[in-house]
Amino acid sequence: MIHDEAGILKGNAIFVAPVLQPLSSGCKFSQTAKRLEAGESESNLGGANMYAIIETGGKQIKVQEGQEIYIEKIDVAEGETVTFDKVLFVGGETVKVGNPTVAGATVTAKVAKHGRQKKIIVFKYKAKKNQRRKQGHRQPYTKVVIEKINA
Numbered sequence: 001m002i003h004d005e006a007g008i009l010k011g012n013a014i015f016v017a018p019v020l021q022p023l024s025s026g027c028k029f030s031q032t033a034k035r036l037e038a039g040e041s042e043s044n045l046g047g048a049n050m051y052a053i054i055e056t057g058g059k060q061i062k063v064q065e066g067q068e069i070y071i072e073k074i075d076v077a078e079g080e081t082v083t084f085d086k087v088l089f090v091g092g093e094t095v096k097v098g099n100p101t102v103a104g105a106t107v108t109a110k111v112a113k114h115g116r117q118k119k120i121i122v123f124k125y126k127a128k129k130n131q132r133r134k135q136g137h138r139q140p141y142t143k144v145v146i147e148k149i150n151a
Contacts, residue, residue: 050092052149054084054107063107063146073140076111082144083108090151105151109144116140 051064057072076082087105090096096105116138125132 050090050149050151052087052091052105052107052151053089055086055088056084060088063109063149065146065149067146068112068143069146070141070143073114073142074111076142078111078113081108081110081147087151090149092151094151096151102151105149107146108148108150109146112143112145114140114142 049064051062053060053062055061056074059072061069061071063069074082084107085101087102087107088098088100090102090105096102098105117140119136119138122135122137123133124135
């Protein structure tokens with residue numbers, strides 16, 4: 001094979017040499033590194049706020065205090081407080097990883113409202129057989145506001 005000065009093979013194959021470049025100025029990680037070099041503490045950067053990963057409705061959700069989230073419908077009246085005991089991970093200044101859950105960690109939230117999502121149409125048919133079935137579905141949800149993360 002014959003190489004030209006750019007490192008490209010002549011013929012059917014192409015050789016791409018890895019290019020190592022510094023992080024661009026718009027990159028999130030380079031900005032964080034610059035702030036840390038300037039003497040700011042990591043807690044002032046906004047990325048070290050306390051957060052948790054909870055399990056509810058068969059899903060894992062990352063939550064922070066004050067955040068509004070939509071979860072699968074739970075049987076709690078609007079305005080009441082609900083406690084999530086299945087806390088899988090707590091992050092912030094210190095990190096706690098559960099096996100499978102973090103012992104003693106809870107997340108409390110206030111139920112803001114219950115509702116149903118937009119309707120989706122399920123339409124099934126068999127071609128050339130005049131067999132059709134139209135069905136609608138609206139998934140129920142609960143909107144909660146995270147009040148406190150107890151780790």
